[in-house]
Amino acid sequence: MSTTNPQSDPPLPDSGSALGTPVARALARRRSKLRRRWANVAGLLVALVLTGAAYSMFAPAQAAGSSNTESSAEAAGRALYEKTCISCHGANLDGVPRRGPSLIGVGEASVYFQVHTGRMPLARQEAEAQRKPPVFTDTQIDQLMAYVQAHGGGPTLPSGDLRDGDLAQGGELFRLNCASCHNFVGEGGALSSGKYAPNLKNATDLDIYTAMLTGPENMPVFGDNQLTPNEKRAVINYVQTIKAQADPGGAGIGRIGPVSEGLVIWVVGIGVMLFGIFWMGSKA
Amino acid sequence: MARTATAPGAPTTKLGTTAAELDDRLVISGWLRRTMNKVYPDHWSFLLGEIALYSFIVLLLSGTYLTLFFDASMREVAYAGSYAPLRGVEMSAAYDSALRLSFDVRGGLFMRQLHHWAALLFVSSIVVHLLRIFFTGAFRRPRETNWTIGVVMLVLALLMGVTGYSLPDDLLSGTGLRIISAILLSIPVVGTWVHFAIFNGPYVGESIIGRFYIAHVLLIPAILLALIALHLIILVKQKHTQFPGPGRTEHNVVGNRLFPTFAAKATGLVFLVFGVSAALGGLVQINPIWLWGPYNPAQVSSASQPDWYIGFLDGSTRLFPAWDMNLPGNYTIPALFWPTVVIAGAMFTVLALYPVIERKLTGDTASHHLLQRPRDVPVRTALGAMALTFYTVLWISGGNDVIALKFDISLNAMTWVGRIGMIVLPPIAYVIAYRICLGLQQHDREVLEHGIETGVIRRLPNGEFIEVHQPLGPVDEHGHGELAYGGAPVPKKMNQIGGARRAIRGFFSPTENPAQVELEQRAEDRGLAAAEGDRELTSSGRPSEGGRPSDGGRPQEPRD
Secondary structure, three states: OOOOOOOOOOOOOHHHHHHOOOHHHHHHHHHHHHHHHHHOOOOHHHHHHHHHHHHHOOHHHHHHHOOOOOOHHHHHHHHHHOOOOOOOHHHOOOOOOOEEEEOOOHHHHHHHHHOOOOOOOOOOOEEEEOOOOOOOOOHHHHHHHHHHHHHOOOOOOOOOOOOOOOOHHHHHHHHHHHHHHOOOOOOEEHHHHHOEEEEOOOHHHHHHHHHHOOOOOOOOOOOOOOHHHHHHHHHHHHHHHHHHHHOOOEOOOHOOOOOHHHHHHHHHHHHHHHHHHHHHHHHO | OOOOOOOOOOOOOOOHHHHHHHHHHHHHHHHHHHHOEEEEEEOOOHHHHHHHHHHHHHHHHHHHHHOOOOOOOEEEEEEEOOOOOHHEEEEEEHHHHHHHHHHHOOOOOHHHHHHHHHHHHHHHHHHHHHHHHHOOOOOOOOOOHHHHHHHHHHOOOOOOHHHHHHOOOOOHHHHHHHHHHHHHHHHHOOOOHHHHHHOOOOOOOOOOHHHHHHHHHHHHHHHHHHHHHHHHHHHHHHHHEOOOOOOOOOOOOEEHHHHHHHHHHHHHHHHHHHHHHHHHHHHHHOOOHHOOOEEEOOOOOOOOOOOOOHHHHHHHHHHHOOEEEEEOOOOOOOOOOHHHHHHHHHHHHHHHHHHHHHHHHHHHOOOOOOOOOOHHHHHHHHHHHHHHHHHHHHHHHHHHHHHHHOOOOOHHHHHHHHHHHHHHHHHHHHHHHHHHHHHHHHHHHHHHHOOOEEEEEEEOOOOOOOEEEEEEEEEEOOOOOOOOOOOOOOOHHHHHHHOOOOOOOOOOOOOOHHHHHHHHHHHHOOOOOHHHHHOOOOOOOOOOOOHHHHHHHOOEEOOO
C-alpha cells in the first residue's frame, strides 16, 4: 500500500467543507507551504482536480451522502482518531509522507485488523508492526471503524460462520497462497530487513479474514476476486483446524521441521549417548 | 553308568561336546578364540563409532518394516485415509502410502519416527566419531585407508539421508528435490546430462521417487554394509589405537577382552542406542509430513530446510552472493554452482585427503598406534577448530530465517553476519585454539617440573610467601621434577595422586561411605602408596621411568 495518497483534492468541495474550519485552516497552511512546489505541477493538478470533480459527481451515493450527516459513532470515532491516529495518518485521513499511509478507502476491515490485533496505534516506527494487546475497547474500535468507513468506504467485515469452508481445499489454498511466507503450518517466516510474516497462533477467524481482505503491511490483498469469500472461509477453517490439532507423533518441537529436529538430535540424542558411554567408561 | 574312556582333554559336558562337534565341522575354534580375546581399549571415546554402527542396525530393522507399507510410486491418487485435512486431495501414491503408514498402520508412525531419529543419530555419531579420530591423530599411518573409508561412508550416509527424506514426496522433500535438480543443472558442461541421467527428464518428474527408493533401500545400504565390514576388518587387523599411559606402548593394546567385558559393554550400548531412538521416536514428533502437504511445484513454504547434515550446504547457498558468470557464447555458470558443488566438493576432498596432507606437511611417515592429545598437536587442533568454525557458520546460516524470526533479528543482518563470519571467524578460531593448546602444554610441563599446587601457603622467615608444590616424582638438586612428558594426562590436583583420600566411587550417587574410605586409608601408610596403584601416572609408557608420589616423598618447597 502506498504511503502517500495522490495529494488528494484540496479544492474538492465535498468532504473538506463537512469537516469544519480547523481542518480548512490546516489545509490553507499546508497550501501556502507547498505552493511553490505545486506551481511546478500545476498542469497535472488541474487535470487531477478535474478528474476528482468528475468522479465526485458520478461517485456512488453513499460516498457523497456520508459527508452530510455524521452519526454519533462516527463522531466518537473521529474524536478517537484525532487523539491517537492523526499524527501519522493526517488530518484528513490522507496520510503523512514517511509516517503513515492514507486511510481513505481502506475500509472498516482494515481498521478492525490493525486496531484489534493491537498493531495500531504503533509503538514506534519500525520494520514490522508488532501484535500486542489492543489499546481500544471493542466499542471504540467500532467507532473508529465507522469513522474510517464513512470516509472513502472500503472492505467491510464479513458476517456468518467464518469457518464454513472445505477443509482440504483450504489446505491447498493455504499452501498455494500463504505458506510461502507464513510457513506450512502458520508458524510465520522471516522477510527481508527485519520484516516478517507473523505466526498465526493468536489470530482469530476475523483477524485472518480481514487480513486477507485488506493486505496489511507486506501482505498482498486477497480480494474477493483472488479468493472468494467461500475460499477465505476454507483457508480459515484449515488454519484453525491445524492449530487446534494435537501432534500425533509426540512433542511438536515448534512444528518448524529440521531446524528444531537437528537441535534435538544434538542436544538430547548425542547428549544422552555421550552421557551413556561416559558412564560405561567409568564402570570399566 | 559305565563311561567309555575319553581322550585326555576331550570335552565331557554337553556344551563342550556340542562345541567340539561344531568345531569338527566348521573349524572355527581358532578364529573364535582370537576374536573373543581381542582387546578393546577402555576409553569412552572408542565407543563413538559403535553408536553409529548400532544406529545403522536400528535403521536396517525399522526401514525394513517401513518398506512393507511404502509404495514408491508417483501414480496420482486422491487421499481417502483417516487424516481429515487432506481427504480428497490429489497426491502421489508415495505420499498417500506414507500418510497411511503414519495414520492407518499399527505402529507405523512410531516406526517412521524411530527410523528418522535413528538416521539423524547415525549421521551425528559418525561426525562425532570422525572428530575424535581427527583430533587424536588416529588417522595416521597405517590407518589412512580406514579414514578414507570412513569419509566415504559419511558421504554415503548423507546420500542415504537425502534419498530417504525425498521418498514421502511431501511438500518439504519435494522442495528439496527441486533444489537438488537445480544444483545438478548448475554444473558446467555435464550438468544437463547428469540431470537427465538422474531425473530422466528436464524436470524433477516422476521417475525419481522409484529411483531414489531402490538407491535408498538397496544400493547405498549394501555399499554401506560392505564398507562397514571392511572398516571393521581393517580395524581388527590393525588393532586399536590407544591413549598413552602406563604400560601402553606402540606394540601393545591395553584394555578389556571382547569376551566378556567388552561384549557386556557393547550389549549395553546396543540397548542404549535402541532406547534413545525409540524414546525419541515415541515422544518427539519428527517430519510431520501430513502438515507439509503433498508436493506441488507451484507451492513452497517459508522455513523449508533440509535435515541438519545437509544444512551447511543450504547455509553456504544463502551466504554466497548471486554471482552468475556470463561467459561468451551465451553460456552461464549459475551462482548456485559455487556454494553447493565447489564448496562441498572441496570440503569433502580436503577431509578425505587430510592424512596425506598432514604427512606431506610434517614429513612424519612413521607408523603410529599411540594417540596424541589434541594439545600436543596444536596446528592440527587449530586447523580442526578452524574447519569446525567454518562448518558451524554455514550450518547456522542454513537455518538463519528461523533464527531471524524466533529471535527477532533482521534476516539481512543474519546473512551478513554469516558472510563476514565465514571469512573472519575461522582464523580467529585457529589462533585461539592454538594458544589454548600451547597454554595447556605449558601447564603440563610446569606441573611436571615444579609439582602440583597444594594450596598450602607458607611464609618464609624473610616474609616471602610461597605455595608448597608436590613433585610428581624424584627431584634434582634444585627441586625440579625429573619426569619427562609422555603424552599422557598429567595429574594436576592432589587428590588425583592420592593426596586427599581417593575419590568416592559411584557415578550417580556415592556407593561408598566417605568416612569409611577415609578411615581405611588412614589405616594404610599415609594413603599415598595405596592410592597410586589405581592411578594413571605420567610416563612414556615405561613404568621404570615414571615416578610415584611415594618416591617423591613429602611435599617439598622450591629451593631455587
